Amino acid sequence: MxxxxxxxxxxxxxxxxxxxxxxxxxxxxxxxxxxxxxxxxxxxxxxxxxxxxxxxxxxxxxxxxxxxxxxxxxxxxxxxxxxxxxxxxxxxxxxxxxxxxxxxxxxxxxxxxxxxxxxxxxxxxxxxxxxxxxxxxxxxxxxxxxxxxxxxxxxxxxxxxxxxxxxxxxxxxxxxxxxxxxxxxxxxxNNQLFNQVMVKNDLGNIFINFLELSKSFQDHKHLFNNLPDKTFLDFKQKENIFYLSGFSSNSKKNLNDSILIDDDMVKVIPKNSIYFTNSVLSHKINKDVIEYGRFSFKSSYSNLNHEIIVFDIVKNDFFELSINDFKDDKIVEIQNKIISEVLDSLKYKNEKIFIYKGKKYYYISSNYNSMTEFEEIYSSNNFWRKDLKFSRFLTNINKDQNTTILINFSELSKNYSFLGNSILKEIDLISIQLSSVNNKFYTTINFNTNSNSIEIENDNNLTFKARNKLISKPYVYFSHVDNSPQVITQDENNIIYHLDKELNKVWEDSIDSKIISKPIIIDYYNNRKKQILFATKNKIYCYDRLGNILPGFPIKNPSKSGQIDDINIIDYDKSKRYRISLSSGNKAFLIDKYGKLLEGWNPLIMEDLLVEAPKHFRVGGKDYILLSLENGDIFLKNRKGSNYSGFPIKVENKLYEKIFVDLGQNIRNTSLVALDELGKTYVIGINGRISKENQMFRRSKNSKFKLLTDPLERNYVKLSVDNDVIYLREKTINFKNNNGFTYQFYSLGGGKSFLAITDPKEKLSYFLDMNLEPKFKNILNEKEVSFINSKNISYIYTTFNKTLSVIEIKN
Incomplete structure (x- = not known):
């Protein structure tokens, strides 16, 4: 029971x-x-x-x-x-x-x-x-x-x-x-967050978990050290500024609740800053409360970011810095135990300490180049507050707070792929401020949109605006009339533009598709007048300087099973009886200037894809036609398509870079320079023998190797490129590289050579000399640049959206 x-x-x-x-x-x-x-x-x-x-x-x-x-x-x-x-x-x-x-x-x-x-x-x-x-x-x-x-x-x-x-x-x-x-x-x-007074009739309430959020921002985690773990915010909007305000929960962090910070510090941060923080910390030894600023700005000479710490000169006299320390040079390297301890507490690397003394503040960095570039900004008063939109945004933030953080979100987001969606890209500036009230922190977050961003153009001498977005670099050649520079370019609707030296349009024409080759200048009629020859994937075009297409053009692609990949021009004995070579997959063609296929090349079928169209050179009274394949095979052929003795030869790894022809006065002094995909260089004689091999430094399995030829094909350089480093002739530079970057080499003679690196996503071009030191400031640009130098003045041709520009730089 x-x-x-x-x-x-x-x-x-x-x-x-x-x-x-x-x-x-x-x-x-x-x-x-x-x-x-x-x-x-x-x-x-x-x-x-x-x-x-x-x-x-x-x-x-x-x-x-x-x-x-x-x-x-x-x-x-x-x-x-x-x-x-x-x-x-x-x-x-x-x-x-x-x-x-x-x-x-x-x-x-x-x-x-x-x-x-x-x-x-x-x-x-x-x-x-x-x-x-x-x-x-x-x-x-x-x-x-x-x-x-x-x-x-x-x-x-x-x-x-x-x-x-x-x-x-x-x-x-x-x-x-x-x-x-x-x-x-x-x-x-988070019950404490819900005890706050919530405003009615606003746009809603937002709860932010800064502690969890910080785990996704490892490179900028120090920004979150100044913030509470969690906060509750009301959400309102006025004009194009969005206001979030409310109280934060109690935090285990030692946030600044003692003094109000100096609002003037924001006035000296650079125009191209990514973020700025202004708060205080307690020195662990003498218990002094130290106000500091911290900002990061984009370099104008590379794609690196510089980070600087700021201290008030008067308020931080316990640093024990003497005015004598700054007698000879405004930037000095020092060893200071107190400053080193303060930087350690800020999680700021300080193997070396460089200080620049301004009128009111000390500026500190662990990198000398950071200090020299900031000194240039400081001397020219190129500050963020001078930007109209930023200045307007500053008028909407609170004064006399315990902590202030300003974020250039459009720049910060480029460091994190998960912030790359189209909605977040519309956020421009963010401010986060904390004010101590009754042992809690009143948190205010403001942000605006970049929909009304003011476009700042380069200080260009000349500009041309196309009908549509430009998709090709500006190709420059010189007129046979007055030797003045002329420009060929193309927009996304496949309209070709020919511009004169003042970037006035000479003519335009619509073609079938995108140009796949650089325009080649020829003298078709052998009368010392120039014509422009180029190819699309389907056709070969030739125009005179007035925009008239030459008889017989466009020539259709001779390949029945593939598109045109590349073209070159051949003028065997400078007689102007041109041959046009082209590659299409694993097929090599030679046609005369009227479009007729030539015997032995109709087509010449190879075992693998061609790296480029057959390339001609002449030495010792003989004509040589160079072909290279991605599988590593290299051929030298005669006019009929037969191999010269010693060829083909095969290099150890795959080939993707074009071969440089180091043309000498005779066969003995002429060689081919090849660079394979794993960084091995081969110097090959015309006799088919490899005279020299050299392995470039390979930092990782992801290293990419590039053989860059100057536009006149008289010189070359070899680069090793990693995710974050460029190597050139035993020189290195920290540089964040991407698969979409383009790399160019210009050799001006007299040791005045330089690299141009273009990031199409950031729409910036960077210029480095052969020591990998900055040559020019970064320039707003999307495609590869063109460059000419005349009478000690450099002219850089750039593109941005619909606009083609010439930037003049006095050397």
């Missing part, structure tokens, strides 16, 4: 437990499914009307991508809900939480009360439609629905009265786990 009573009690208790559990789940509050490790949480009442209010208050050109994307997502979500989005939104609230789901991925979880929405009815409608594939699975006793719409996968779950949707099913699983464990719930863990 006792056993039966015990068993009955267990059954009743089990039923009661299940009832309570199911009852709790049914009455689940929306905040009970938001994970505590969320990086950001955005809460908004009546989301549809809130979005309408927000978007209507924005100017037409502000956050264009945001408006476009949200409106598209709302349309898709409405379709997903079978046009019931208004039913779901009215008198409801929406919580959007951002979580990190992998090293480089962040995903959103959308949660709301299901309201009057009949979710089962929606699912049945979706099953009946052809738009979605509907499936389900069980996770922790809850049914997860998955909806596939082409490439888009939505996952959803209903927990009590709450519906959660995400494009990442891991977040749906996380929401289920969170609903069953208070210790995982954002509101329960």
């Amino acid at each position: 006792i056993k039966k009573l015990v068993l009955l009690s267990v059954v009743i208790l089990s039923i009661f437990f299940l009832y309570v559990r199911n009852s709790d789940t049914y009455q689940l509050k929306i905040w009970s499914i938001i994970p505590s490790n969320s990086l950001m949480v955005f809460e908004v009442k009546d989301p549809l009307s809130g979005w309408e209010k927000f978007s209507n208050e924005l100017n037409e050109n502000e956050f264009e991508h945001l408006k476009k994307i949200v409106n598209r997502e709302l349309k898709d979500f409405n379709k997903f809900l079978n046009n019931k989005l208004d039913v779901l939104s009215n008198d409801n609230e929406l919580i959007i939480s951002l979580s990190k789901t992998s090293n480089k991925n962040f995903d959103l979880l959308f949660s709301t009360y299901k309201n009057k929405l009949d979710f089962n009815f929606v699912i049945e409608k979706l099953r009946d439609s052809l738009s979605f594939e509907v499936s389900s699975r069980i996770f922790n006793s809850h049914k997860i629905y998955e909806f596939l719409d082409g490439e888009n996968l939505f996952s959803a779950v209903i927990l009590g009265d709450v519906i959660s949707v995400s494009k990442n099913s891991l977040l749906i699983e996380d929401a289920i786990r969170t609903s069953n464990n208070k210790d995982l719930q954002f509101r329960y863990v």
